[in-house]
Amino acid sequence: MSERELKFKRVLLKLSGETFGGSEGKGLDTTAFEKLALYLSTLHKQTRIELAIVVGAGNLFRGRNVRNTHFDRGTADYIGMLGTVMNALALQAELEKLGSVSRVLSSLPIQAVCEPFIRRKALRHLEKGRIVILAGGTGNPFFTTDSAAALKAAELNCEILLKGSDVEGVFTSDPKTNPSATMYSQLSYQEALEKGLTVMDATAFALCQTEHIPVIVFNINDFTNIEKILKGEQVGTIVK
Numbered sequence: 001m002s003e004r005e006l007k008f009k010r011v012l013l014k015l016s017g018e019t020f021g022g023s024e025g026k027g028l029d030t031t032a033f034e035k036l037a038l039y040l041s042t043l044h045k046q047t048r049i050e051l052a053i054v055v056g057a058g059n060l061f062r063g064r065n066v067r068n069t070h071f072d073r074g075t076a077d078y079i080g081m082l083g084t085v086m087n088a089l090a091l092q093a094e095l096e097k098l099g100s101v102s103r104v105l106s107s108l109p110i111q112a113v114c115e116p117f118i119r120r121k122a123l124r125h126l127e128k129g130r131i132v133i134l135a136g137g138t139g140n141p142f143f144t145t146d147s148a149a150a151l152k153a154a155e156l157n158c159e160i161l162l163k164g165s166d167v168e169g170v171f172t173s174d175p176k177t178n179p180s181a182t183m184y185s186q187l188s189y190q191e192a193l194e195k196g197l198t199v200m201d202a203t204a205f206a207l208c209q210t211e212h213i214p215v216i217v218f219n220i221n222d223f224t225n226i227e228k229i230l231k232g233e234q235v236g237t238i239v240k
Contacts (some may be wrong), residue, residue: 001175007232010050010126012158014149019164019220020087021059028059028090037094039223040131044100047230050126052156054149055091057083077141081108084145086137087112095131102131107139107148126156142205150204152210161213162229163200164220168179169237171198187239200240214240 010233019036022029038172060083066076095102103125104114114135115121121138125132137148146163153161171181184197187207192199199205199217208215218225218236228235 005231006047006049008049008159008230010053010156010158012051012149012153012156013226014050014054014146014161014163015056015220016089016145016164016166017058017083018091018166019059020055023027026059028086030146030184033056033090036223037091037098037100039226041095041098041100043210043227044131047227048129049230050129052126052132052134052158053091054120054145054152055084055087055196057081057087059083060086068133071127074216077137077143078108081135081137081139084112084135084137085110085114088133090131094164100131101129103132104135106136107134108136115162122152122156132156134239144201145238146200147207148211150200150207150211155220158213161208161215162226162231163217165217165236166219166221168219169217170199170239175187175209184237185234187237192239208239212240214238 002019018025020029020032022032047137057080061080066073085108092102092104105117106121107117108116109116117134117136122132134148134152138151149161149163151163167175169183170187171183173181175181189205190200199215216229216236216238220230225235
């Protein structure tokens with residue numbers, strides 16, 4: 001795919017932690033990292049898109065899983081942020097084996113292993129053609145990595161936010177429990193709110209709506225969906 005075919009030039013890709021956990025979605029699966037890195041490296045070299053990636057850490061730890069327990073929620077969220085740094089470093093290592101230059105920037109400062117997130121520096125990395133991997137969530141507890149993805153998409157002037165999921169898009173109800181659920185091809189922000197559809201968490205969704213950032217929810221298990229979206233093909237559900 002050539003640069004001329006691209007509909008979007010600067011993209012934010014949100015990857016859940018389960019993407020890195022292999023078939024069970026848990027732990028650090030080296031094969032999962034290798035496959036993803038190979039695809040992203042090849043795509044980046046062919047298209048020269050400006051690519052920012054926000055990583056989750058559901059394969060390692062989820063802060064929300066400690067709700068209704070005696071475990072401190074703030075501490076749990078910080079543990080989750082540390083998990084995103086682990087995923088980001090592992091993805092960077094695989095990308096750089098393939099000759100792709102990348103930088104890990106973390107909103108939770110850990111300067112021994114990655115750069116602190118500084119907006120102007122992140123923009124400069126993108127302009128220089130480096131893959132920017134964003135870790136540490138928002139740097140604050142009580143916010144999800146969905147919120148971090150929306151925030152970074154706004155800060156980095158991204159044209160679109162691609163949310164990788166384990167389903168094809170946004171459905172009328174949970175397709176895993178309701179086989180008759182149907183998928184939306186397109187929604188407005190207002191429709192999604194009125195229907196109570198779980199596109200992203202409320203904070204992230206509100207920011208995308210305010211900043212007019214389109215969100216595409218798609219199945220990340222088929223990596224080629226990313227290049228189809230970049231060419232403007234209908235994939236998943238677009239909310240705009």
